[in-house]
Amino acid sequence: MSENQNLLAEQRRALILDEVRRRGGVRVNELTRKLNVSDMTIRRDLDALARQGLIEKVHGGAVPVVEASTHEPGFEAKSALEPSAKEEIARAAAALAAPGSAIALSGGTTTYALARHLLDVPDLTVVTNSVRVADVFHDARHTAGGGGARPGAATVVLTGGVRTPSDSLVGPVADRAIGSLHFDVLFLGVHGISAEAGLSTPNLAEAETNRRLVRAARRIVVVADHTKWGTVGLSSFAALDEVDTFVTDAGLAPELRAEIGEHLPGLLVAGDAPGDPVEPADAPPSPGA
Template identity: 85%
Template sequence: MSENQNLLAEQRRSLILDEVRRRGGVRVNELTRKLGVSDMTVRRDLDALARQGVLEKVHGGAVPVVEASTHEPGFEAKSGLELTAKEDIAKAAAELVAPGSAIALSGGTTTYALAHHLVDVPDLTVVTNSVRVADVFHVAQRTAGPRQGAATVVLTGGVRTPSDSLVGPVADQAIAALHFDVLFLGVHGISSEAGLSTPNLAEAETNRRLVQSARRVVVVADHTKWGVVGLSSFAALEQVDTLVTDAGLPEAARAEISEHLRRLTVAGEPDEGADI
């Protein structure tokens, strides 16, 4: 299958998932008409989304999976979702990183995408509690060999979560002693009432420490995170300087966000990075 065909499949599945979540369920014949593809193609897409655990197949269609606030998907399950949106967000967020700065990257698949765009930024100091993010820099440096200006990477240590983040007292103590110019923070959920939240209590505390140690907080989150509430809140929206998201975020959500945040960046839009 070509790269273009893969992209089309990814976009189609994103549209299907949005439709399922918005309407509370869809039928296969409705999707074939809406997307202009065959019945077999839609069923393959539903099978793929069901394997990722983001919807449930039922006779003739699909319904959303209702997740408990304590449910924490693993890294692999999340990494296949909203790939294009995460890549767009990562590119936009990378523009906020200055050479020579000290930054922190939390765990998550969007910060993992961002890390790939930062490996060539000179003289960075990167603090992370993500095993996956640290590996991005490690592999890049091992492949390129020793070079001047390569990033210095500090991995916090701690107990590993299903999303491959390191959390707990060891991570918290390491982070509390540090100070970052910018924190790039991935989230499980974001809402005006609950702020930033996660289903993992230990991760919530580690994220609080990350926020407290940062001069600026940049949340990187695709539109599907809006309105999701995990078990534990760890920051209010007012503690966030910038939200970098994708064009799928509805206008109503943008208006609501504008009441709380100083800056909204919608990747790929002409007014990208406009202050609000």
């Protein structure tokens, strides 16, 4: 098989990263055999992953980067990671938002991708502590033509607060605003998710704001790509049994799917062959119902 018949570079690098994390290190010659590409191609892939801070190159191969539990990448850095997976997750998760419902979106690059897909869901009320998410709805509202909002455009509430490196608003101001609200569904992006630590983040203030979001929601949907499973940040803010649905991508290994199924009531793998239909979140009752 020639190299141009192999996986796209993004897919190949995702597989390499999975191998590095799963095995604790890989050698170049192992990857050339496994992926059926040249030594030079693998070295270019390792260079690209190293530039993103995802691996550390060593003689003859690569090892994982050991990050402090307090490390929090910025929004742009996180946007470059797993973009195809995030898009698939966003498309699948958007089906869980019912027209006319009140939803919340936390900060993060996956919820940012989700926001773009929610533009087609009519009459939403959206509460968010993400500046980027709010901008998606704001820009759509003002490019609809004629200077006015299109019919069915979402009503957006942006909490106040202190801005984090990932462009989320956190702290006492955000916490107070969220504490007085109630959502049908919370779409929650996470830094890490694991059986032991639950949902976690490296930012202490963000952890508290996320706790408020979780408490205010009737249903909790976590949206996170497969690389987030097994990652643990400094502060946990919710247990796995508080999550109703985990939406992830097809890069999640089968053995991990089985493990997650033991802890979560709902696992939705975007990009898999269609199975049972996904039921949308309950819409609020109509007036007089």
